[in-house]
Amino acid sequence: MVSAGRLRRIRFALLLGALALFALLYAPQPVLPQLADEYGLSPGAAALLVSAATLGLAVSAIPLGTLSEAIGRRRTMITTLVIAEALGLVLPWVHSFPLMVGLRLVQGAAIAGLAAVATAYLADETGGVRLGTTVGLYVAGTTIGGMTGRLLGGIVGDFWGWSGGVLAVALLAAACTVAFVVLLPAERHHQRQPLRWKPLLGGLSAALRDPGLYPPYLVAALGMGSFVTVYNVLGFRITAPPLLLPPALAALAFLAYAAGTVTSALAGRAADRWGRVRVLLSSLAVTVAGLLLMLPDSVPVILVGLVIFTGGFFGAHSVANGWVGTRASKQARGQASALYQLAYYGGSSIGGVLGGIAYGAWGWSGMTLLLTAWLALAAAAVLFSRPSTAPRG
Numbered sequence: 001m002v003s004a005g006r007l008r009r010i011r012f013a014l015l016l017g018a019l020a021l022f023a024l025l026y027a028p029q030p031v032l033p034q035l036a037d038e039y040g041l042s043p044g045a046a047a048l049l050v051s052a053a054t055l056g057l058a059v060s061a062i063p064l065g066t067l068s069e070a071i072g073r074r075r076t077m078i079t080t081l082v083i084a085e086a087l088g089l090v091l092p093w094v095h096s097f098p099l100m101v102g103l104r105l106v107q108g109a110a111i112a113g114l115a116a117v118a119t120a121y122l123a124d125e126t127g128g129v130r131l132g133t134t135v136g137l138y139v140a141g142t143t144i145g146g147m148t149g150r151l152l153g154g155i156v157g158d159f160w161g162w163s164g165g166v167l168a169v170a171l172l173a174a175a176c177t178v179a180f181v182v183l184l185p186a187e188r189h190h191q192r193q194p195l196r197w198k199p200l201l202g203g204l205s206a207a208l209r210d211p212g213l214y215p216p217y218l219v220a221a222l223g224m225g226s227f228v229t230v231y232n233v234l235g236f237r238i239t240a241p242p243l244l245l246p247p248a249l250a251a252l253a254f255l256a257y258a259a260g261t262v263t264s265a266l267a268g269r270a271a272d273r274w275g276r277v278r279v280l281l282s283s284l285a286v287t288v289a290g291l292l293l294m295l296p297d298s299v300p301v302i303l304v305g306l307v308i309f310t311g312g313f314f315g316a317h318s319v320a321n322g323w324v325g326t327r328a329s330k331q332a333r334g335q336a337s338a339l340y341q342l343a344y345y346g347g348s349s350i351g352g353v354l355g356g357i358a359y360g361a362w363g364w365s366g367m368t369l370l371l372t373a374w375l376a377l378a379a380a381a382v383l384f385s386r387p388s389t390a391p392r393g
Helices: 004-025 029-039 048-071 073-093 097-115 117-124 131-183 198-209 211-239 247-275 275-293 298-327 330-383
Strands: none
Touching: 004 048, 004 073, 004 117, 004 131, 029 048, 029 131, 029 211, 029 247, 048 073, 048 097, 048 117, 048 211, 048 298, 048 330, 073 117, 097 198, 097 211, 117 131, 117 298, 131 247, 131 275, 131 298, 198 298, 198 330, 211 247, 211 275, 211 298, 247 275, 247 298, 275 298, 275 330, 298 330
8 A cells, every 4th residue: 555655756756757758748839830930841841840759759658668567667767758858958959950850759759768657657656546536647747748848938939939949948847857856756566577578568469459448549549639730730820810929929828738737637536436438528528629619710719719628638638548557457557558658649640740731731620620530539439438348447
């Protein structure tokens, strides 16, 4: 049984680690319009700076999640986050767009060490005690990092250019990384396995064969693809005619992330009480409602819709993430968590590019139709999951 003090320390450390992770992962997003102007890029091409990092994360999630079974989850998370932070401090000084894309690919691969392992670490070290609440708080940290990084980068970038904005985010993440390293407790309950690929890959096979894990994987892929598309192209929409907001004011739209901070924690608690399927379907419905509300060319209406959309998405993500941690067998927990991250960030990378292309070709309305279809498909996967494969708890 985990003590209350240790549980608080674990939660606070992972919250700070999540803040650093998401601040670094999406650091270029608020300055994509400035980057597009400087390098003569379309919205879809500029979004490669975001998609490259999420692609690196998606590809590395399973190898690093599997490696953590052998070398330890804490060591994996700390080492990779420090590497990602070092690359974040280098990025503002690079002025070749192809090289920036390459560095972002490597940075995303490093970030995977924390993203792919955190849920498994939480499940092991808390013994499953109030796991929905604990995972909800971790996801809340991701929303704080996403909001703070984007807001800081957008405001600083308006005054000191895109490189100043990205550097400001890297410095914020550095402080969180130091605190994470100091606070994260050593593992007590994870039994390391020798680095023999056959038993380790057995866990991966078990995670792939469990049909009860497929609904949250689809929610991760399709939900995150929709979410990153909206935030990638939102700056292009609200700084262009007829809205014409200045970049510093446009960056304030990222305050909508505060809704995700609240709903991720609340949805985790609600899932513990009322069941994951019910809360997950409700969260997806709220996400679609917010997306549709953003259709009119009105800044106040767009911002209200964005708040609802963001809150619904992070509620769904929190519940789906907890579903995986609860459903997966102990020997497959690390690999199942890594597969969830593969779906989540693979969806971000591929969906972000496809959504950007849809926006360029069909405008905001056509993009909205595509994203609504994605979210409806995710809801159908949850709705029609067999009772025997529903998550426990």
